[in-house]
Amino acid sequence: MTxxxxxxxxxxxxLAVVIAYGVALQVGWxxxxxxxxxxxxxxxxxxxxxxxxxxxxxxxxLVGGAVMFILIALFPQQRWLMMLSLSVYYGxxxxxxxxxxxxxxxxxxxxxxxxxxxDAIPFDPLRSFQIVVAxxxxxxxxxxxxxxxxxxxxxxxxxxxxxxxxxxxxxxSISSTEPTVD
Numbered sequence: 001m002t003x004x005x006x007x008x009x010x011x012x013x014x015l016a017v018v019i020a021y022g023v024a025l026q027v028g029w030x031x032x033x034x035x036x037x038x039x040x041x042x043x044x045x046x047x048x049x050x051x052x053x054x055x056x057x058x059x060x061x062l063v064g065g066a067v068m069f070i071l072i073a074l075f076p077q078q079r080w081l082m083m084l085s086l087s088v089y090y091g092x093x094x095x096x097x098x099x100x101x102x103x104x105x106x107x108x109x110x111x112x113x114x115x116x117x118x119d120a121i122p123f124d125p126l127r128s129f130q131i132v133v134a135x136x137x138x139x140x141x142x143x144x145x146x147x148x149x150x151x152x153x154x155x156x157x158x159x160x161x162x163x164x165x166x167x168x169x170x171x172x173s174i175s176s177t178e179p180t181v182d
Contacts, residue, residue, distance in 0.1 A: 005045075008154045013043040016149040020142045030134055038142030046156050053104065054143040060108025061139045065132040067109070068116045076125045086113060 003011075016039045024032030042054040067089055075082040093110035097103040112135060120128040 005156070008156075009043070009045065012149055012153050013039065013146075015153070016043070016142075016146040019149065020145040023141060023145065024138060029138055031138065034135060034138040035142035035145070038139045039146045042143060042146055047150055048157065050150055051147065054147065056102055056105045057108050058140060058143055060105045061112050061136055063105075064109040064112030065116070065136050068113055068128060068132050072125045072128050082117075086117060089113060 017036045020035040020039050021032050024035040029035070038054075038057060042050050042057055044050045044053055071082055071085050071089075075085065090110050090113070093106040096106040100106060116128055116131045116135065119131045
């Protein structure tokens with residue numbers, strides 16, 4: 001019985017979601033669906049695409065978390081200044097999404113800030129810190145689980161497509177005869 005590429009991808013993603021969610025539940029993390037959500041969001045057709053998106057997601061999560069750490073430190077009891085600063089950061093991320101080569105990074109960074117802010121209501125600096133740490137570790141665990149499942153279960157590379165694209169774009173070879181000078 002031969003499985004289609006779509007079926008294999010669905011099985012890999014489903015298995016990774018179950019493993020990530022199960023590990024997060026077993027460890028006792030507060031929001032295990034964040035790990036499962038990370039798996040679903042980075043699941044793409046080939047390993048290279050998935051790893052690229054995973055790295056953008058992880059870096060965006062780290063930057064978004066760092067921005068929230070900074071804002072929590074600067075405005076621990078000033079909600080309006082916190083909201084104004086977040087609005088400026090969201091505007092910056094939106095600007096960067098439109099002109100950047102990596103819009104997903106900026107999207108995730110802004111999204112993580114928003115999730116942390118919403119989950120920390122009523123605003124509490126300690127609660128915000130805990131949410132940032134939980135978000136980073138659960139995203140990292142989801143990415144790790146999907147990467148391992150993808151690497152060991154029907155790994156799919158885009159190497160052949162890249163090689164084919166490069167060989168079709170190759171310049172014609174220069175002939176071996178040297179031009180004569182009169």
